[in-house]
Amino acid sequence: MTHKHLQETSQKYKAHADSKRGMMQFDVGDFVWAVLVKDRFSVGNSNKLFARKIGSYEILKKINLNAYRLKLPSHIRTSDVLNVKPLIPFKVDKEDTRNANSMANFLQPGEDDADMMA
Template sequence: MLGTSLDMSSAYHPQTDGQTEVTNRSLGNLLRCLVGDSIKTWDSKLPQAEFAYNHSLNRSLGYSPFQVVYGLLPRGPLDLSTLPDRTRIHGVADDFIDNIHNVHTQVVTNLESSSSKYKAIATADSQHRRVIFKPGNHVWAFLTKDRMPAHSYNKLKAKKIGHLTVLEQINDNAYRLQLPANINTSDVFNVRYLSCYAPPDPVPDSWSNPSNPGGPDATT
């Protein structure tokens, strides 16, 4: 009814889901304030941090996460000290869905506005390398430490493998590759870890243009 979709990210590339990284950082800051010196009690404070984060107004969304997902803002501890608000009674399902769709529409507008502001002051986009591969293309793939089997990582070990064939373009950022049988890792790679494969230059034949056996200073 809400028209939601699942957006998958590629393996071993958490940077794909930047919003999750921002959420984890915010929760970490909340927990740091809640636990104080009792660091080992962080798990008991997690529900409080989660509720506080979802209840707070998000600057980019213009709404709280609770409003975006559920269409309403649940009562907090401070609401217990006031008289019940009779205007918060739920309506019919159609009205409820319409309200959430209106919230989502406004959230998209707010996010686009925030994104435009961030791009205007950020320099990361100017350094972004846009590369598109097609099925059948040959590429080099870089293996990060996370893809290495346990206790097999070595700084001096070759980490670029190829040439590999692109089997499928999942999207502009993720590709499925045909990996060798000895590589036991996910076959989906982020474009950041791929580069175009170019055949190596042929090694010149030292006998194709032999020098004077007597050397450059030899006389005839």
């Protein structure tokens, strides 16, 4: 392979990867999922079985292009200001609101499936 061919191929792969990296933008009032890493949990509370993707939570304030303040419940013991990187847009499928509601409430303290069935 020639040097020119390698450069062209590299640029093609870079262009494709860059098209997938779009900067996420959210507005106040939008709902998002937050992906938390174990560094976000207080010492002794991290567990490999903990949910990493939590939500859906409302965006209360846009701090800047890279940070947002979320409306987190009190049992989530982490800062309510998160970088845009771990945020995923929350989209509700209009035809399956039952599934969306159950996913939005899966981290409510004091509840389990048995309580929900009763």
